Amino acid sequence: MAGPLARRYRRLLFCYPRTHRRDELLATLLDAAPPGRTRPTAREAANLIRHGLRARLGRPASRTVGAWAILATIISGIFAAAFATRAAWETAEPLPRAAQTRAMLAEILPGQEFIGIEDAPAAFTIYGAPLSWATVDDLLLGDGGEYALAEVGGVVRGVPTRSPQEALDLARQRLLATGWTVYRPVVHDMYGCVGPPCDPATLPTSTTLLARRGNTTLAIEADSADSMNSVVDTTYLSASFQRTTPPAVYPFAIIGGLAGAVVAFLLFSWASRRTTGRHPARWVVTTLFHVTMVFWWAPTLVAVPSSVWHHLDEPHPSWRPMWEWLGQPVFSLFFVVGGGCALLGVALAALPRPRTETVPTTAPS
Amino acid sequence: MIRGVKPMREPTFLILTALAGASRHGYGIVQEVEALSEGRVSLLTGTLYTALDRLTAEGLVEHDHDEEVDGRVRHYYRLTAPGLTALTAETARLRQLTGAAEARLRALRPGLV
Numbered sequence: 001m002a003g004p005l006a007r008r009y010r011r012l013l014f015c016y017p018r019t020h021r022r023d024e025l026l027a028t029l030l031d032a033a034p035p036g037r038t039r040p041t042a043r044e045a046a047n048l049i050r051h052g053l054r055a056r057l058g059r060p061a062s063r064t065v066g067a068w069a070i071l072a073t074i075i076s077g078i079f080a081a082a083f084a085t086r087a088a089w090e091t092a093e094p095l096p097r098a099a100q101t102r103a104m105l106a107e108i109l110p111g112q113e114f115i116g117i118e119d120a121p122a123a124f125t126i127y128g129a130p131l132s133w134a135t136v137d138d139l140l141l142g143d144g145g146e147y148a149l150a151e152v153g154g155v156v157r158g159v160p161t162r163s164p165q166e167a168l169d170l171a172r173q174r175l176l177a178t179g180w181t182v183y184r185p186v187v188h189d190m191y192g193c194v195g196p197p198c199d200p201a202t203l204p205t206s207t208t209l210l211a212r213r214g215n216t217t218l219a220i221e222a223d224s225a226d227s228m229n230s231v232v233d234t235t236y237l238s239a240s241f242q243r244t245t246p247p248a249v250y251p252f253a254i255i256g257g258l259a260g261a262v263v264a265f266l267l268f269s270w271a272s273r274r275t276t277g278r279h280p281a282r283w284v285v286t287t288l289f290h291v292t293m294v295f296w297w298a299p300t301l302v303a304v305p306s307s308v309w310h311h312l313d314e315p316h317p318s319w320r321p322m323w324e325w326l327g328q329p330v331f332s333l334f335f336v337v338g339g340g341c342a343l344l345g346v347a348l349a350a351l352p353r354p355r356t357e358t359v360p361t362t363a364p365s
Numbered sequence: 366m367i368r369g370v371k372p373m374r375e376p377t378f379l380i381l382t383a384l385a386g387a388s389r390h391g392y393g394i395v396q397e398v399e400a401l402s403e404g405r406v407s408l409l410t411g412t413l414y415t416a417l418d419r420l421t422a423e424g425l426v427e428h429d430h431d432e433e434v435d436g437r438v439r440h441y442y443r444l445t446a447p448g449l450t451a452l453t454a455e456t457a458r459l460r461q462l463t464g465a466a467e468a469r470l471r472a473l474r475p476g477l478v
Contacts, residue, residue, distance in 0.1 A: 021414075021440070024391065024438070024439075024440050025391075025411075025414055027391070027392075027437040027439065028390070028391035028392045028395070028414075030437070031437075032392055032395055032410060044409060044410070044411075047410070047411040048410070048411045050411065051411030051412060051414065054415055055414075055415065059422075060415070060419045060422040061419050061423050
């Protein structure tokens with residue numbers, strides 16, 4: 001069975017598991033091919049790829065194994081892409097040092113005395129410090145949202161010398177004059193009404209002005225005019241710089257996502273075939289897999305819509321890191337427990353089967 | 366009325382029908398299905414073997430024997446007793462449906478059906 005057509009069919013038959021009857025399929029394909037054909041039709045190729053991948057899942061009588069494989073492949077690919085983007089963030093240019101930050105702020109907000117400007121210790125920080133073993137429990141046990149893109153900036157304290165609106169208007173002019181793209185200001189109430197009598201119009205507000213130039217974003221936050229009435233020393237203006245998403249994030253996400261999806265599909269299909277029939281841990285492996293899917297999909301399905309809403313609701317000069325869209329590391333405990341279940345399931349699937357039964361496959365050629 | 370019979374998809378029904386009375390190899394099944402459906406159903410190889418895997422796992426079809434032709438080993442498949450039962454039940458279900466539809470059509474257009 002040589003010739004270009006057989007060679008091309010053989011390549012497509014790699015979609016089937018190694019133990020599958022590839023030779024029998026090849027014989028049927030060649031029997032059915034009209035004389036003179038040298039390459040498979042697109043319909044034939046798509047059919048072989050689809051059914052070959054289905055054959056890899058084993059359990060030929062199951063109507064649901066395909067759906068589970070798709071769920072496992074998609075979520076694994078998405079998480080792998082998110083991990084890959086975290087690696088790609090290391091290619092981001094370091095943030096400006098404290099002295100440079102002070103000079104940049106003086107250019108944008110002249111006459112304001114910023115204090116508290118310190119070098120950023122890492123690209124991402126949790127409570128102002130790089131992630132370390134000492135902060136892993138914070139990350140896992142509820143404070144994962146504190147793990148965020150580092151920023152460098154400072155605050156202005158004292159009795160305001162000009163109104164916040166004047167300060168923001170001046171900053172806006174200076175930013176536009178120095179090549180920044182300025183986004184619409186976002187106004188937040190500094191606290192909510194706790195009940196009548198309460199006039200929302202009198203609530204103190206905080207206004208955030210966002211801008212971007214090259215790979216740097218700037219956020220300036222000014223408290224409302226109420227602070228102008230203050231005679232005590234207080235913070236009323238803050239400004240901070242961050243880096244935008246580095247270009248390497250996009251290819252890393254695609255390559256990492258595809259690699260993760262392929263590995264997940266192969267692992268799932270191997271475990272599925274392996275635990276078909278009389279496997280000693282069949283039900284445990286199935287349960288562990290379902291727990292993994294719940295722990296990985298549930299936070300993702302909650303987080304993605306709220307992230308989309310948040311992104312549409314306010315201007316964002318740069319995309320948020322991919323893992324934040326997936327609810328990570330806020331729900332990192334779910335991810336870790338799900339990952340542990342997945343690894344345990346794979347390990348149990350590797351247990352030897354009873355000697356009287358081999359791994360079921362269809363009739364080998 | 367036929368109760369408890371799970372409807373079969375058309376390719377499954379045709380494959381079982383093709384194997385009724387004679388064991389066939391893969392391409393033989395493809396040809397027979399095409400003939401039975403008067404050229405309407407042309408099974409692709411991937412579809413055929415996924416169906417054969419499923420029918421084998423369900424115990425409706427089994428491996429019969431092998432033959433070597435022009436250097437290619439052909440695996441023959443045959444219907445099992447449960448396969449014959451399933452095909453019989455599906456045929457009865459389809460006959461009942463066809464009969465009901467024909468009765469309605471006869472009433473609607475006398476002489477046409």
